[in-house]
Amino acid sequence: QQQVKQSPQSLIVQKGGISIINCAYENTAFDYFPWYQQFPGKGPALLIAIRPDVSEKKEGRFTISFNKSAKQFSLHIMDSQPGDSATYFCAASMEGAQKLVFGQGTRLTINP
Amino acid sequence: DVKVTQSSRYLVKRTGEKVFLECVQDMDHENMFWYRQDPGLGLRLIYFSYDVKMKEKGDIPEGYSVSREKKERFSLILESASTNQTSMYLCASQEEGWVYGYTFGSGTRLTVV
Numbered sequence: 001q002q003q004v005k006q007s008p009q010s011l012i013v014q015k016g017g018i019s020i021i022n023c024a025y026e027n028t029a030f031d032y033f034p035w036y037q038q039f040p041g042k043g044p045a046l047l048i049a050i051r052p053d054v055s056e057k058k059e060g061r062f063t064i065s066f067n068k069s070a071k072q073f074s075l076h077i078m079d080s081q082p083g084d085s086a087t088y089f090c091a092a093s094m095e096g097a098q099k100l101v102f103g104q105g106t107r108l109t110i111n112p
Numbered sequence: 113d114v115k116v117t118q119s120s121r122y123l124v125k126r127t128g129e130k131v132f133l134e135c136v137q138d139m140d141h142e143n144m145f146w147y148r149q150d151p152g153l154g155l156r157l158i159y160f161s162y163d164v165k166m167k168e169k170g171d172i173p174e175g176y177s178v179s180r181e182k183k184e185r186f187s188l189i190l191e192s193a194s195t196n197q198t199s200m201y202l203c204a205s206q207e208e209g210w211v212y213g214y215t216f217g218s219g220t221r222l223t224v225v
Contacts, residue, residue, distance in 0.1 A: 043216030102155040
């Protein structure tokens with residue numbers, strides 16, 4: 001019940017395309033859903049996050065879509081650029097827990 | 113900006129050695145975490161600490177222990193290193209009550225031979 005399942009494991013997108021990464025969870029007590037971005041040789045860094053009271057959150061080219069009934073959320077990267085090539089992790093947490101449960105990670109490659 | 117510094121970028125240790133991984137944060141954060149990162153498995157929580165001398169087991173604590181004698185420092189200890197502990201280890205800190213605010217270090221890549 002504490003798991004977050006992420007797919008795909010790897011993704012190749014052409015420059016200018018849309019990158020989509022999906023996550024699913026079981027625990028309905030989860031109420032924070034962040035995405036982290038990790039470049040080679042670096043630790044993950046917070047990219048964008050959403051709470052379940054909204055269905056979508058957009059920051060620049062990055063959008064989280066959230067489907068509470070399906071217990072799924074996804075990251076969309078519009079106009080993908082080679083600089084977006086990184087590993088992306090979804091995560092989830094619940095009120096009072098503070099610790100994050102991470103998905104398995106998606107290695108995204110944007111071809112120029 | 114919060115900085116989380118992990119003392120070693122790469123380590124190579126022998127099976128059976130006692131290994132210490134050090135992590136220091138400079139923003140007076142209450143919460144600190146140790147994760148390991150493996151391909152296809154994501155980030156898995158080993159141990160975390162909410163305060164000095166406090167520790168709690170995460171999802172995969174077997175073979176590990178931790179020490180937090182000072183607020184800024186959180187050490188991960190491999191009591192007797194084994195080859196299945198070869199991995200990337202990530203330390204993170206977090207201001208209490210701010211679930212978004214994980215700040216990670218750059219990681220220590222440990223190889224046990």
